[in-house]
Amino acid sequence: MSIVTRFPPSPTGMMHIGNARTALFNYLYARAKDGKFLVRIEDTDRARHSEEAVQVILDGLEWLGLEYDNTPESQYANKQRHIDVAYELLAAGKAYKCYCSPEELEEMREKSKTTGLPAYDRRWRDRPESDAPAGIDPVIRIKAPLEGFTIVDDKVQGEVKVENKQLDDMIILRSDGTPTYMLAVVVDDHDMGVTHVIRGDDHLNNTFRQNMIYDAAGWEKPTYAHLPLIHGPDGAKFSKRHGAVGLNEFQAMGYLPEALCNYLMRLGWAHGDEEIISIQRALEIFDFDGMNKAAARFDYAKLESLNAHYIKEADNERLIDLVSPFLQENHDIIISKTGLDRLQAGMDGLKDRSKTLVQLAEESVFYLVDEITYDEKALKNLNLDSSSLLKEMLNDFKNLDEVHHDSVEAACRALADRRAEGKLGKVMMPLRSALTGTDKSPSLFEVVEILGKGETCTRIQAAIDFIEKAS
RNA sequence: GUCCCGUUCGUCUAGGGGUCUAGGACACCGCCCUUUCACGGCGGCAACACGGGUUCAAAUCCCGUACGGGACGCCA
Numbered sequence: 001m002s003i004v005t006r007f008p009p010s011p012t013g014m015m016h017i018g019n020a021r022t023a024l025f026n027y028l029y030a031r032a033k034d035g036k037f038l039v040r041i042e043d044t045d046r047a048r049h050s051e052e053a054v055q056v057i058l059d060g061l062e063w064l065g066l067e068y069d070n071t072p073e074s075q076y077a078n079k080q081r082h083i084d085v086a087y088e089l090l091a092a093g094k095a096y097k098c099y100c101s102p103e104e105l106e107e108m109r110e111k112s113k114t115t116g117l118p119a120y121d122r123r124w125r126d127r128p129e130s131d132a133p134a135g136i137d138p139v140i141r142i143k144a145p146l147e148g149f150t151i152v153d154d155k156v157q158g159e160v161k162v163e164n165k166q167l168d169d170m171i172i173l174r175s176d177g178t179p180t181y182m183l184a185v186v187v188d189d190h191d192m193g194v195t196h197v198i199r200g201d202d203h204l205n206n207t208f209r210q211n212m213i214y215d216a217a218g219w220e221k222p223t224y225a226h227l228p229l230i231h232g233p234d235g236a237k238f239s240k241r242h243g244a245v246g247l248n249e250f251q252a253m254g255y256l257p258e259a260l261c262n263y264l265m266r267l268g269w270a271h272g273d274e275e276i277i278s279i280q281r282a283l284e285i286f287d288f289d290g291m292n293k294a295a296a297r298f299d300y301a302k303l304e305s306l307n308a309h310y311i312k313e314a315d316n317e318r319l320i321d322l323v324s325p326f327l328q329e330n331h332d333i334i335i336s337k338t339g340l341d342r343l344q345a346g347m348d349g350l351k352d353r354s355k356t357l358v359q360l361a362e363e364s365v366f367y368l369v370d371e372i373t374y375d376e377k378a379l380k381n382l383n384l385d386s387s388s389l390l391k392e393m394l395n396d397f398k399n400l401d402e403v404h405h406d407s408v409e410a411a412c413r414a415l416a417d418r419r420a421e422g423k424l425g426k427v428m429m430p431l432r433s434a435l436t437g438t439d440k441s442p443s444l445f446e447v448v449e450i451l452g453k454g455e456t457c458t459r460i461q462a463a464i465d466f467i468e469k470a471s
Numbered sequence: 472g473u474c475c476c477g478u479u480c481g482u483c484u485a486g487g488g489g490u491c492u493a494g495g496a497c498a499c500c501g502c503c504c505u506u507u508c509a510c511g512g513c514g515g516c517a518a519c520a521c522g523g524g525u526u527c528a529a530a531u532c533c534c535g536u537a538c539g540g541g542a543c544g545c546c547a
Contacts (some may be wrong), residue, residue, distance in 0.1 A: 008547090009547095011547090055473095058517090085531045088518050103481055112473085116472075116473040117473080118473095139545055157475090157476070159474090160475070160476080160519075164534050166473080166474055168543090170544095171544090171545055173520095174545040175546075177544060178545085180545070181546070181547050184547090200541090201476070202542070203474095203541095204475065205474075205475060205542045206542080207475095229541075229542095231501075231539095235539070236539095236540085237540080237541085251494080266483065267484095268484095269484095272495085273495045273496075274495095274496095275483095275484095276496095292477095292479065292483095293477060293478095294539095294540085295476095295477075295539085295540060295541085297482060298483095299481095299482050301482080301497055302483065302496075302498080302514065305497055312510085346480095348502055348546090352509070352510050353508070353509040353510065353512095355509095363509095409506095416506090423506090424473090425505095426506090429504035429506070432506075432507065433542050439507060440508035441508075442508090443507095444507085445506085
């Protein structure tokens with residue numbers, strides 16, 4: 001039997017990080033087992049539905065690199081089929097009409113708090129149709145088993161058992177004639193040939209309810225795998241108050257999709273001591289055996305460390321492309337031809353030091369601006385003392401035939417010997433500030449080489465002018 | 472309240488009766504490297520929730536307790 005998994009997001013306007021993880025595991029399992037990974041949009045809530053919201057989801061999947069094997073299906077489009085199934089179950093005596101009013105139900109809910117049983121007391125389950133009050137549109141409820149117990153053999157949670165008397169005669173068709181989620185999911189999953197339902201364990205209890213529908217319809221039930229949820233750093237359900245929850249927010253913070261995938265995979269799942277796991281690798285080793293049952297807390301520090309790793313590994317051209325939007329947005333920089341040349345030359349030195357693309361962009365700025373602005377730290381290095389040092393350095397650089405790593409180093413060391421008792425740092429820090437506008441940067445020998453003699457000298461001169469003007 | 476699930480270093484986890492004086496990763500601390508910040512290298516701190524069983528032997532199996540989470544909609 002070939003495996004079919006599915007990802008059924010409701011279009012809420014964002015792709016929650018937890019949903020992204022669910023999608024990832026569905027994708028992994030399907031692909032690892034040579035099966036299919038399908039997408040279905042749960043858009044039955046028409047009030048909330050919008051095309052943009054659907055697109056956000058699909059963009060998210062694309063960004064993560066999770067290719068699906070179908071044209072994303074609309075649950076709403078299958079509405080009539082759901083209704084038909086509800087009536088088939090009704091005709092087969094597996095379901096019945098219930099004429100309770102919302103008020104009656106509310107009353108029952110109150111009462112049930114003491115009994116520990118489902119709220120609805122099944123009062124219409126065996127009542128003849130002739131008792132139906134006039135003018136009330138009934139709902140259709142499924143007949144839950146009354147005795148015994150049901151066991152679900154979950155791939156992650158193991159055997160989960162519940163007493164059937166805990167199961168309620170849930171509504172499958174609303175009084176307005178629309179199908180409920182429980183019905184729609186089951187019908188769609190069945191129709192789409194879904195063999196494995198992999199989802200968050202907040203759905204574990206739903207499994208028993210959904211299985212009632214499978215049984216009533218006489219359909220084969222899928223295999224279930226309920227994944228532990230992601231919690232915030234404080235152990236509570238991961239939500240907005242923990243900061244970012246949307247995939248696009250993580251993207252905006254400068255995380256690479258492969259880093260996020262790696263992180264999300266390892267959250268609740270492990271394969272021995274392996275930490276760095278690409279999707280490719282995961283496809284070779286993924287299985288539910290390595291899955292944990294307990295919820296895991298989200299840890300930005302670890303995500304960042306993974307991100308730093310993947311930035312180091314990333315192709316330079318790709319990084320430049322990724323960094324451009326941040327540069328434009330945060331600094332109004334559009335990369336020029338010379339800027340591009342410098343970035344290409346300097347990226348190796350830059351990318352080893354950044355944990356996020358945002359940081360990478362920030363650290364790239366000095367290669368791209370026409371005029372350096374000095375931050376507070378830089379200002380400390382730009383004073384009367386250093387100005388005379390910079391003047392001498394400027395002169396030395398001008399006399400160099402060629403500025404490359406070695407010649408620059410030789411010149412700097414010589415200057416340090418002459419003027420700073422051999423302390424290289426004394427001459428490098430003013431230079432660093434002059435060239436980069438701050439006190440942190442990649443190796444200056446490299447920076448000078450990349451900027452070139454002309455630009456280097458221009459910047460040193462600008463720093464000298466700046467100091468004189470300031471004093 | 473009822474039902475379901477869970478509990479190994481701060482965090483993610485390895486572990487599936489003896490090899491555990493419990494391993495790895497991130498974070499943290501120290502040292503080294505060094506023109507800065509990083510990177511890198513080396514080292515350190517740090518955990519089996521608690522109580523009972525079962526067993527020659529339990530982090531591993533069973534039962535309780537505590538704590539945490541999830542679900543209890545004519546939402547999805």
